[in-house]
Amino acid sequence: MRKIIALLTIVILFVSCKEEVVNKPERLIEKDVMVDIMYDLSILEAIRNQNPASLDTFKINSRDYIFKKYKIDSAQFAKSNVYYASDYNEYKSMFEQISKRLEANTKSVDSLVKLQKKKKNPIIKKRAKQTKIGRDTIKLE
Template identity: 65%
Template sequence: MKKTILFLVVLTFLVSCKEEVVQKPERLIEKDVMLDIMYDLSVLEAIKYQNPVSLDTFKINPRDFILKKYKVDSLQFAKSNVYYASDYEDYKLMFEQITKRLETTKKSADSLVTVEKKKKKPVLQNNKKPAPIVGDTTKLK
């Protein structure tokens, strides 16, 4: 009898721990859309801290811009974020996906920069250096 009671108590405890900590909001943002929003926010925040003048000249608030883009209000975003954050492992996976996406974007941007740098380098014929200018050329007739 004691074993049965102990088993029921342990089973009840395990089942009760599986309850959601945060209730699912009425207007929950889908996980894929949430990933896109979080990715865009991180890119715009990086721009804001790397080159603040670029966003200040256009009077852009990155968070408001992204929320308008996805047609989401700030309360809906906050509630959805809290809901997804309540499951630590899943939230961690979301951030890992965003990090991979940022790294991929960074690699492609870096390769574009190197291509542009190569285009701007002057092409020298036969690897010869250009002849130095001797004297004052303004006095030449």
């Protein structure tokens, strides 16, 4: 009798673990699109934190912009977000994808900044030479 109860308990545990914690919403946003949305939101949040005036100048509300861009509403986004967050491993993989994209963009921006600095340096050196010769009255430091 004890063996039967133990076996039934184990079977019930395995069956109960397969059950979804959150029901799938009617208008679920696809996983790839959800990753794109969360990526865009992270970029806009970074802009808002680094330079809030830039978004205010153009009167951009990051959430409204995202909802219009992806043709979704706030309820659809919230329900989809809760659904994906209920599966920890899936949600973690989504954030890893976002993180990889952000790192790739950071590298490309850094390389562009380095190129821009290289382009500016010859001009500064040329002006410094002109200052030494006396062609310019303002000295650069």
